[in-house]
Each structure stands twice: as C-alpha cells, then as structure tokens.
Amino acid sequence: MTYQPLLDDLRRRGYRVIDLADGFQKYDPNAELASNNFIHYPKAGNELVAKWIRDVLVEQGLTTPEGVRKALATTKAPQAPKLDR
Numbered sequence: 001m002t003y004q005p006l007l008d009d010l011r012r013r014g015y016r017v018i019d020l021a022d023g024f025q026k027y028d029p030n031a032e033l034a035s036n037n038f039i040h041y042p043k044a045g046n047e048l049v050a051k052w053i054r055d056v057l058v059e060q061g062l063t064t065p066e067g068v069r070k071a072l073a074t075t076k077a078p079q080a081p082k083l084d085r
Contacts, residue, residue, distance in 0.1 A: 003021075016060070020049055024048065033045050
C-alpha cells in the first residue's frame with residue numbers, strides 16, 4: 001500500500017489511525033467504487049467511509065465521552081504544547 005510507511009510511522013508515534021482502505025476492502029471487496037473515475041467520493045463512497053469510521057470508533061470504545069477520556073488517558077501520542085501567555 002502506498003501509505004503504509006506513513007501509517008506505520010503514525011502508529012509507532014502513538015497516533016490512532018483510521019485506514020479507509022481497510023473499510024473499502026471490507027465493504028467494497030470487488031472494488032466497484034474504485035472502478036469508477038471520480039475526484040471525490042460519490043454518495044456511496046461517503047456512506048462507506050462513514051460506516052467504516054463508525055465501526056472503528058465502536059471497536060475502539062470511542063463512541064462515548066467516557067471511552068474517549070479513557071483512551072486519551074492511555075495514549076502515548078505527544079500532547080499539544082502549552083503556550084506561554
């Protein structure tokens with residue numbers, strides 16, 4: 001995959017990554033959407049992306065404020081720097 005080195009680096013740094021290619025493989029295994037030439041996803045593509053993002057968020061327990069707080073507490077990704085005022 002073209003983006004694999006980027007995905008690997010982001011994950012190594014502790015960032016959560018949602019790889020849309022995984023969603024297309026799951027929900028469009030015959031690559032029917034990919035066979036169409038388009039600049040932006042058509043409605044069906046956007047629906048597929050939304051479904052996949054929801055699947056990942058549910059799987060990772062990120063659909064509730066409590067789940068998000070728990071995930072943030074255990075993340076190893078660097079926090080945004082605090083600005084001196």
